[in-house]
Amino acid sequence: MRRRDFIAVLAGSGMALPAFAQAQQPRKVPVVGFLHPGFAETGSPALESLRQGLRDSGYVEGQTIRVEPRWASGRPEILPRLAQELIQLRVDVLVPTARPSIEAARAATTTVPIVANDLESDPVASGYVASLAHPGGNLTGLFLDAPTLCGKWLQQMGEVVPRLSNVAALWEATTGSYQLDAIKAAAKAASIDLTVMEFSDDAGLESALALGLKQTPHAVVQLGSPLIRQGATRIAAMLATSRIPGISPFRTFPDAGGLMSYGPDLDHLYRSIGAYLSKILHGARPADLPVERPTKFDLVVNLKAAKALGVTMPTSLLAGADQVIE
Numbered sequence: 022m023r024r025r026d027f028i029a030v031l032a033g034s035g036m037a038l039p040a041f042a043q044a045q046q047p048r049k050v051p052v053v054g055f056l057h058p059g060f061a062e063t064g065s066p067a068l069e070s071l072r073q074g075l076r077d078s079g080y081v082e083g084q085t086i087r088v089e090p091r092w093a094s095g096r097p098e099i100l101p102r103l104a105q106e107l108i109q110l111r112v113d114v115l116v117p118t119a120r121p122s123i124e125a126a127r128a129a130t131t132t133v134p135i136v137a138n139d140l141e142s143d144p145v146a147s148g149y150v151a152s153l154a155h156p157g158g159n160l161t162g163l164f165l166d167a168p169t170l171c172g173k174w175l176q177q178m179g180e181v182v183p184r185l186s187n188v189a190a191l192w193e194a195t196t197g198s199y200q201l202d203a204i205k206a207a208a209k210a211a212s213i214d215l216t217v218m219e220f221s222d223d224a225g226l227e228s229a230l231a232l233g234l235k236q237t238p239h240a241v242v243q244l245g246s247p248l249i250r251q252g253a254t255r256i257a258a259m260l261a262t263s264r265i266p267g268i269s270p271f272r273t274f275p276d277a278g279g280l281m282s283y284g285p286d287l288d289h290l291y292r293s294i295g296a297y298l299s300k301i302l303h304g305a306r307p308a309d310l311p312v313e314r315p316t317k318f319d320l321v322v323n324l325k326a327a328k329a330l331g332v333t334m335p336t337s338l339l340a341g342a343d344q345v346i347e
Contacts, residue, residue, distance in 0.1 A: 053075075057247060058092075058118065073292055091103040096222055104126050105129050116294060138162055140315075165314065168206065170284065171200065171244075187239045191226075192218065193246035193249060243269040276323075324347045
């Protein structure tokens with residue numbers, strides 16, 4: 022009997038194929054699990070940029086890669102269940118966004134590679150990695166240097182608001198205290214009184230903001246959080262009504278009518294994660310892939326908002342803006 026006929030007989034009889042025949046079977050398409058505490062969006066800068074990063078690395082979704090997204094819709098408490106769902110799907114890599122998603126991913130697995138994107142945590146102090154250069158476990162990714170950014174926000178607001186002495190910080194508690202500690206330290210160094218507007222889920226955002234605005238701060242600094250980014254329209258409207266200027270890490274805020282934003286380019290961040298994923302899917306270990314810091318930051322200013330708020334934007338700030346909305 023010829024070899025080809027022998028394989029056909031085995032396949033037809035339900036007998037196990039020998040190793041040389043099994044090797045000819047289609048390879049499993051790798052699956053990337055995406056975990057986010059916020060809401061599914063059309064044209065999401067997170068998910069769509071991640072997909073573009075995968076395309077940049079040569080992957081074709083539906084053919085050579087599959088992305089399985091899970092969104093907590095503003096309820097961080099369900100992230101552990103969503104992480105378990107992704108593990109049960111036997112994903113090859115997990116991509117969590119923000120601290121609560123990272124915590125859920127780490128609790129769900131110690132073996133599946135994790136490539137995190139977090140603008141709110143110190144990965145070493147949090148115990149996520151042994152060091153930035155040598156993570157040492159199953160997690161690596163992109164993490165922000167929050168203290169530097171917090172000082173920059175206060176400096177920029179000080180250029181807009183003369184004699185700035187009272188600032189409120191909008192803080193999502195589930196992101197941890199790293200940013201909060203940084204903004205407190207920066208405010209103390211600048212002799213600025215700080216009011217903290219704390220919330221823990223999307224349902225609590227507006228009430229926390231409303232309560233803080235009753236203290237009539239000179240300005241509002243929004244700390245990093247996916248829920249703050251996605252809540253930009255509501256935040257901008259409330260600050261406009263109170264005639265209080267604000268700054269956000271996310272350009273969704275000035276796009277929605279807020280005064281200004283300064284922060285990492287999210288599109289660039291998530292496209293960079295695509296390169297991480299490609300390395301891991303080709304055999305690299307997260308333990309050996311250094312944690313990276315964002316390197317591309319954008320300043321966006323909304324002049325219409327400035328006029329409505331009655332503030333004058335200094336020429337020096339406008340000259341350094343990557344985009345001015347008029």
